Structure formats: C-alpha cells, structure tokens
Amino acid sequence: MTKNIATREAYGKTLAKLASENKNVVVLDADLSKSTKTAEFKKVCPERFINMGIAEGNMMGVAAGLSTCDKIPFASTFAVFATGRAFEQIRNSICYPNLNVKVCATHAGITVGEDGGSHQSVEDISLMRSLPNMTVISPSDAVETEKVIEAVAKYDGPCYVRLGRAAVPVINDNEDYKFEIGKGVELKEGSDITVMATGIMVSTCMEACEELEKEGIKARLVNIHTIKPIDKCIIEKAAKETGCIVTVEEHSIIGGLGSAVCEVASETCPVPVVRVGIKDVFGQSGKPAELLEAYGLTKKDIVEKVKEAMKLK
Numbered sequence: 001m002t003k004n005i006a007t008r009e010a011y012g013k014t015l016a017k018l019a020s021e022n023k024n025v026v027v028l029d030a031d032l033s034k035s036t037k038t039a040e041f042k043k044v045c046p047e048r049f050i051n052m053g054i055a056e057g058n059m060m061g062v063a064a065g066l067s068t069c070d071k072i073p074f075a076s077t078f079a080v081f082a083t084g085r086a087f088e089q090i091r092n093s094i095c096y097p098n099l100n101v102k103v104c105a106t107h108a109g110i111t112v113g114e115d116g117g118s119h120q121s122v123e124d125i126s127l128m129r130s131l132p133n134m135t136v137i138s139p140s141d142a143v144e145t146e147k148v149i150e151a152v153a154k155y156d157g158p159c160y161v162r163l164g165r166a167a168v169p170v171i172n173d174n175e176d177y178k179f180e181i182g183k184g185v186e187l188k189e190g191s192d193i194t195v196m197a198t199g200i201m202v203s204t205c206m207e208a209c210e211e212l213e214k215e216g217i218k219a220r221l222v223n224i225h226t227i228k229p230i231d232k233c234i235i236e237k238a239a240k241e242t243g244c245i246v247t248v249e250e251h252s253i254i255g256g257l258g259s260a261v262c263e264v265a266s267e268t269c270p271v272p273v274v275r276v277g278i279k280d281v282f283g284q285s286g287k288p289a290e291l292l293e294a295y296g297l298t299k300k301d302i303v304e305k306v307k308e309a310m311k312l313k
Helices: 007-021 039-044 056-067 079-085 087-095 124-129 142-154 201-214 232-242 257-268 288-294 299-310
Strands: 004-006 025-029 049-051 072-076 102-105 135-137 159-162 167-169 185-188 193-197 219-223 226-228 245-252 273-278
Touching (some): 004 007, 007 039, 007 142, 079 087, 124 135, 124 159, 124 245, 124 257, 193 201, 193 232, 193 257, 193 299, 201 219, 201 245, 219 232, 232 245, 232 257, 245 257, 245 299, 257 273, 273 299
Parallel strands (some): 072 102, 102 159, 135 159, 245 273
Antiparallel strands (some): 135 226
C-alpha cells in the first residue's frame, strides 16, 4: 500500500480514456462534474458530455433515452442524490425496461466527511440491489475502479457503481489484477474465520487480518466487489471451511453486504455472520478518519469484532 487515490479520481481518468476507445460512451452529470470527476471526460470529449443541471431524475430519464439509441450513458452525481432523489426514474425508466445505463455515484458513505448526514449515503447499496436487473459494484481502490468501469462499459444492462470521495490505499496490482463481475476475490488465505469486505473497507480489513495473524488467528479475507450478483460459491466455501463470517462495509448493516451474505449463508450453509457497518443511524459531520472511528470501522474495531465472532463458532 504505497499510495492513496480516491476511487472517484480513478473513475474520471478511466472515463477520459474510454472517450477515445468507445465512441458510443456519453457522460451526463448533475452539475457536480468537478466533484464526481466526470469533468475529465468533458476535457477530452465535450461534444459527448451533458451537464443536466440539478435535475437528477431528468438525468436518469435522458440517460435511458440515449441508451435506446445505441449509446452507453454514464450518469453521475453524489450517491445520496443518484439513489435517493432519482430512485423512481432508475426503477421505472432504466431497470424496468432493462436499459444499458451506468449509474456511477460518488461521495458514498460516511467518508464524505464534513458535509454531514444529509449527504452521506449509507443506504444506497440496499436501494440499488433491491431493483430487478440492476448490477451493483463497490470497488476497493483505484485499480479496481478502472477495471470496473472498463467492464461495465462492455456489459449490457443497468449498473450501479459506488465510488468514494476520500483517498484510499491502492491494494491491487494494475498489471496483474483481473476483475470479473460477480466473482469475489480471495486476498488472504485463512482457516479460522472469514472476513468479507467491500469498497474502501477492504484495505482496512487487510491491515486487521495482518494484525490478527500476529496473534495466531488465521483470518481469510475476501473482497466482495460485486454485491449483486453476489458470488454465492465463495460465500458457501468460506462458510463450510471456516465456520464463521464477519462482513465489513461503509454502509448500513441493513440491506448491504452483510445482509446479502446472510441471505446466501442461511440458504446454503448456515453459520454465524457478524455484520460490521453503520448500525441503523444517519451519518454526521466530521473528518473521514474521525467518522470511521466513531462508527466502529477502524482496524482496531475489526480486530475486536473478529475475536468476538470467533466465540460464536
């Protein structure tokens, strides 16, 4: 982990690269292009960039229409506005007719920071994965984000990609990393317990698993980048082989990664699942590091939760 890059930064750079690689890619933004980094696309391809203004619902409707003309629309704004304010349009105009629109929302989770609870979306994964036809992806770092955006550009169907504001450690190797929609990645072997993480919490969980190993606990670490369709095989295998799972997410424990893992485990291999995340509360204003500590999402918190979970086996 040598450098920190925000996943939204990687999104903008990858969009700019796609501008020349795929002439059907168009980008829409709701007057936040400097923050979402879609301005990077506008710099190189202004004729295929549309600022829709502060009209998120309309943006989703226009994106849906463009997709029926063989375009590949990427629609961006903050996660709380994309999935909240524009939910009905995403549901009825994109997912219901199963159109090829990519909703790439930035500023997800509590690490939005000082903007506070009104702008910190802790329920977006839950909302998006409840929609039929929607694919939901939460990349862990800049490298994975680049691979995700390239993959969803080729994928035919609605996609929701969750991106963050704060810089996070780069944990994947750009040359060797292979991304596949719906396939979890085992980052660390372990037989005592399994830690499953998504998004920016993956790097923190790597540090926690290293700390646990020093104490003689061999924790398996799995990156679940795709929340839907979720990798049932890797969950069932972990449940059978380690007997207990801890899920970690910068999202509500209701409806997110933890819920998705519980659903699979209960049907295929019932084992204890401990969910670490936002506990049915809204966010608040503060610096990202302070908020992660306040909501129990630090390395220390994860180590403690894993030890507690071990007692449930």
